[in-house]
Amino acid sequence: xxxxIPRSRIQIVEAVDDYQAAxxxxxxxxxxxxxxxxxxxxxxxxxxETHGPYIVLADHFALPHARPSEAVKQTGLSLLLVREAVxxxxxxxxxxxxxxxxxxxxxxxxxxxxxxxLMEPQxxxxxxxxxxxxxxxxxxxxxxxxx
Amino acid sequence: xxxxxxxxxxxxxxxxxxxTITKALRELGLDAEVVNTDITDAKSYRADAIxxxxxxxxxxxxxxxxxxYPINKYSDKDEVKQQLKxxxxxx
Numbered sequence: 001x002x003x004x005i006p007r008s009r010i011q012i013v014e015a016v017d018d019y020q021a022a023x024x025x026x027x028x029x030x031x032x033x034x035x036x037x038x039x040x041x042x043x044x045x046x047x048x049e050t051h052g053p054y055i056v057l058a059d060h061f062a063l064p065h066a067r068p069s070e071a072v073k074q075t076g077l078s079l080l081l082v083r084e085a086v087x088x089x090x091x092x093x094x095x096x097x098x099x100x101x102x103x104x105x106x107x108x109x110x111x112x113x114x115x116x117x118l119m120e121p122q123x124x125x126x127x128x129x130x131x132x133x134x135x136x137x138x139x140x141x142x143x144x145x146x147x
Numbered sequence: 148x149x150x151x152x153x154x155x156x157x158x159x160x161x162x163x164x165x166x167t168i169t170k171a172l173r174e175l176g177l178d179a180e181v182v183n184t185d186i187t188d189a190k191s192y193r194a195d196a197i198x199x200x201x202x203x204x205x206x207x208x209x210x211x212x213x214x215x216y217p218i219n220k221y222s223d224k225d226e227v228k229q230q231l232k233x234x235x236x237x238x
Binding site (some may be wrong): 051057058059061063065066068111116119 | 154155156157158159160162163166167170186199200201202203220221222223224
């Protein structure tokens, strides 16, 4: 994997109806590029209802994901920035990164970089302040270290 | 000292939490082994402490022996540090 999230899988929108719409939209590039099939999106939504909002890993940030399954064809990530905060079970969220993991190993390296990235709250603030897809893309490339 | 980081599937969020705990331990100058797993395996896993979400703390209460430490945001290093301080002060 040369970069964590390619430009084609970054989206910016003004607002969405609710967190279900946000997660569905955030996952769309992975669906369109054949990384996942539709049942994976439902699995992510079901997980949020069953397990609660722990996917809100940092202020204003969520990592929707579900268990590796046959609905995941390839490990990958996609990003959605929503200008107007989305209410994820009382947590305001602007940045959604969908994780599709094909197995329990392939994504470990990329998540290591994400863990470091998220521990610095300024990084999420800077994504929220980004004006274009290119800005988000550049920021991720500069600050999300792939090992 | 073995700390268990727990989430629903054991693949994404708990891995992030494990990394936050590892970094927080290092910054505090403390030593512990950190392992991540899912909510089902957590019930049969032997650990000295379990870090997980408030909802999973409720789910695990009564079915595990290890003390449970709720973490609201798995990437919040300060929140994790507070719980680590509580844990290490009790041992």
